Amino acid sequence: MGRAEERRARQRGGRRAAPKRSSGAERTVGSPSVGGRAAARGRAAKNRKSGIRRFFTWKSVLGTLFGFVLLGMGAFVLLYLTTPIPAGNAAATLQSNVYKYSDGSILARTGEVNRENVDLAEVPKEVQHTFVAAENKTFYQDAGVDLKGTARGLLNTVSGKGAQGGSTITQQYVKNYYLNQNQTVTRKLKELVISLKLDRQKSKEYILAGYINTSYYGRGAYGIQAAAQAYYRKDAKDLTVEEGAYLAALLQAPSQYDWAVATGTGKKLVQNRWNYVLDNMVGQHWLDAGKRTAMKFPVPKAPKGAPGMEGQTGYLVDAANASLERQLVSQGTAASIGDAEALVKSGGWTITVNIDKKKQAELEQAVKDRLTSKLNPKKRSVDGDVQPGAVSVDPKTGRVLAMYGGVDYLKHFTNNATRRDYQPASTFKPLILAAAVDEQAKTQDDRAITANTIYDGTSGRPVKGSAIAFAPPNEDDQDYGDITVQKAMNQSVNSVFAQMGVDVGMDNVMKVAKDLGMDTKGMQAVPAQTLGSMGASPLEMAGVYATLDNHGRKVTPAIIKSAEHKDRTVTMPDPIGDQVISREAADTVTSVLTGVVDDGTAKVSVRDNPSRDGQQVAGKTGTSDNNKSAWFTGFTPDLVTSVGLFGENAKTHAQVTLQGATGLLPAPGRINGGGYPAQIWAAYTFEAMGEVTKFDLETTQGAAVQPTVSPTVTQSPTTSPSTTPTTQPPTTKPPTSAPATTPGTQPPTTKPPTSAPATTAPVTTPPITPRNPLDPNQGQ
Template identity: 60%
Template sequence: ITQQYVKNYYLTQDQTVTRKLKEMVISLKVDRKKSKNDILAGYINTSFYGRGSWGIQAASQAYYGKDASKLSVAQGAYLAALLQAPNQYDWAVASDTGKQLVKQRWNYVLDNMVDMHWLSASERQDMKFPKPIAPKAAAGLQGQEGYLYEAAKAQVKKDLNLTDEQFDAGGYTITLNIDRKKQKQLEKSVKEQLTDNLDAKKKADSRVQAGAVSVDPKTGKVLALYGGPGLSKHYVNNATRDDYQPASTFKPIILAAALENKAKTQTGQSIKASTIYDGTSKRPVVADGKKVGFAPPNEDKHSYGPVSVQTATNKSINSVFAQMGADVGMDQVMATAKKLGMNDDDLKPYFAQTLGTMGASPMEMAGVYATLDNHGKQVTPQIVKSVSKQGQQVELPKAIGDQVISRGAADSVTSVLTGVVDDGTAQTSVRNNPARDGQKVAGKTGTSDDNKSAWFTGYTPDLVTSVGLFGEGALNTSEAGKQLSMKGAGGLPRVDGGNFPAKIWAQYTFNSSSPNKTFDLDTDMGAGVEPTTTAPITPTEQPQDTPTAPTRTPSTKPPSSPSTPTDTPTTGPPTDNPTQTPDPPTDTGSPTWGIPDPENPIDGNNDNGRGDD
């Protein structure tokens, strides 16, 4: 305690050998000249308690809104427990494990007070854990400013390897990359497209939280950020939180891994935009000729039959990408995700991860898609422009890194993703948006299991933005902090990526990006370089025919005897109908060859309830 007090009161938080030696020398002198009570008082009056508070008086106001002299014994014990790990033990942001640990620490403090005869056993027995009040935004950190501050603090701490105590000790001057016009436009878009359409008094509406990050793909600058309704109303920054599933916004990463690794299907076909897969719902995934025990349903359990990878991306078909993950190898998929900028803490090579079941933040997904937009050269979003300490400039890591996947693979994914906008799940909200002024757009929707999250992450040649909605129990309710379904919010049966997230994205992007720029794509595949009304044809292979009814047990390989060279359309029925329509499959474990039923077009605004839309 003496050394901690000396560090707080007499020295700085710098972690250097010189400071440590000074600390030891001064501590010896303090021990000789001050009583233990004085040292303890000095320690609790100079220590860091979290929430930007140094000293017991500031902590008392921050956690209980009262002077330290008016704290109850139980409240004082919580603040004493807090000293061991201020941020981990802050009840407002602590994980379930953190809450359990701080309760144990609180009990430890009180039990020791009983042992020391400072507290009677009967008083101790009657005490209940005193949950602190919700954090309040500091002066000048109202609205989005608080979230910008928190995001900047997190980046500086990470880049400079600082602790909270070192950062909060002060001395840093930080300049942000935020573009004021774009920031105001993003806030306006969230308000007009989301919050103006929700009623906080309705349970379903009160559960919706929004987060968004916008990045310049050429520089990595974070130009705009939306973290929530304000720190005083929602302490967690929705732009940087990574505890919700990215869902189908992960699918482009699987395709990138396939292209980068020159992967092949189970029948030996190279995976390209034109490669045909079986889109049957709940089709068992096969690896090395064996079922792996995973058979995900498609949106609304719709079965498509044989479809190209382009169509599977447009319609976000789970069964296709689950099989593609097996074809590539999940280890390779996760390695590609890490290269593109995803946090690898949760990137386990499970087949269910093809549905985007790991956690991710809008900041993280904006970086991944910015890397694709930047032709495979890694982009690490940076909200901080510069940092100086006491007038001395501090060097920061570069936002633009190495070539992590080939330009061909990145540009091919971009080309395919233009089809999602032109012919897929974002067609209504993005392609047909009246505010669109000729901007070229690529992107992907996503909706997680039980509609707990909904996304649209997309980009133009000069701007990448990721918008996420998260279902969370409202503050001051029994549901507070819990992940919950957003079904019913805004009067919708399901909040999908093609609705609120895509609308927010479209209003912001079409009022912030240049209408004249085009994608410079080095690829010969995908909707960006081929018509979207027919499935793209791989240039190195002969075109395949629309298949007729199979005369033998179907396989994942197209019929080898084509008739008329035409492909299965992605937006409408074929011009030449097959002479015989195959019957619906009776065994979903075997692929079925045919075409999607033109009488049942897919509604681009519907998502399924299992990590897809």
């Protein structure tokens, strides 16, 4: 390279010219090489990156963040300076709530506030400490706010996750007395500012007194004085530490923790919180450890209903309130059930329920005619322990059309229609069959489970294939031998369904139960559940059977039609949900359950009822251990009703037997589901159902009035019969005579099916008469 070339190279940045290629045409003079273009792009990208780095240096990022912090601090200072402590509104904003029937007529008006303020000096010091121990252990030392909790709440509100706990007693008092329960960023910021100001201007004693006097404790009680009277029939000044700890624990979830209406889970939770409160007091040196060890949980007294809520009104209002409160929490309007209760109790609501006034009256009359008019507690003490409950649902819309909560809200506070502390017993059996069909389950010897599958119905027979031993007896220890699933359902044979549950898999059974609408939280998937040993309510069971009636599409019973308020919008969820089990499974169970009415445990009360008038009916009876509950849940194509009777000691409210009630039953005096519950159901349904209807079922299984000769082992098929007709015709001929005018006065008769014939198990002798599950004239 010459000197001139070297000089030019240095001018270009010290790079030597690229050597010429040994082959190929010479490049045109002035044309850049490929390497040159790449180098140019690299330099440009490097220059761009250098520019970005110069713009986003750590100093600039830190400066920006610092600027935002300063801006936020300035905004907060401005908010602090411009936000005064407002006048208290806890009493001034309370209004009436208006409740209406579905037709718009008035059901009730509520709004009278049960509150009586007391000076903090009237509340024992140790009782004061229970509230601090429950809600805010650092109350006496903090500045009135929990910055971490407030920041978390703000973040959750902005992100739409709802609210979380963590507020101080001062913040809760500000929310209760000066502001409201709305979950908005503006309200939370105001709460923070006012809490800081209040803590600077007022004493801790002033704030604590305000807090315990404005909080809502459930049972319509605002403030500690009203709560002391509502739960312990005493003044606040006479409360013990144990009682104060219970009232303090209540504030987290008043309805869920009210001992009178709490579920088993609710009772465990409130006891845990009660222990938490007392243990915190020991930790704060407010309570002697020895005294703490000797303390026992103070069970509250039974509640009394509010004036104006007599009869069924209070039950309906409470059920509507509970539904609205759950929705307020679900949509993020309220942080907790406790806050939602306060929102509802503050008033201003117009709540229209789905209750049909005519059907409501018919249900009440049916209970009176068939049961309560026969009860005489003065003559028989057990009669005072009988608690009826019932719910009626439209399976196509999910609307709760009628509800019976008890003889009188002012005499018995607990709503028997929504309580979940009694076993549904054999009304659970259809859910096992639903799981079997939906899961296409098979028996231990690999036979498909259908209405015609044969099981061993021996009483007390140990189940096979279970790691947990279980051998349930049948009612009255009756042996049935080899029996079809259809007849086992008709006669409610425990041993069959215990084995079926194991065959299906109890995990599958409980999953289907949950899908159908049962609350299975905390329930173990064990064989004992096949007997319906869990807790359930008539409302819950009505929803489960409504889902079956709705061909497997989920029905969640809805008590509220609409809820309106000037300050907030509430959209109630659609009661009709997704398909949760196959239509074939749902319709097969419905078909089988017609056999319970026509040839099973409900035939006397339902099949033979003169008001039936040819109406197709499906249903299931249930009688729990020791006769503590008795059920009938049944349905027509347009109406599902669940009726339960519960044995509850009139004084202690403990579960007791129903045996011997009314004095009209022969020995042993047991009240079965096929007795009073089925009678109430029939009296109500056949009055309220309207025109006679038929089920539209897509199944060829079940619904059979069984032959008089039970099948034997040699007659059982090696595999389950197909659900579709075979090429071989049935071995029997259906009778041609018409059904009797009065159901039950002569053997059931049939006519030839117009659709595919029902599948029956192959037999040798004797011939079995097939039954078309879609024909309403058969088996009545």
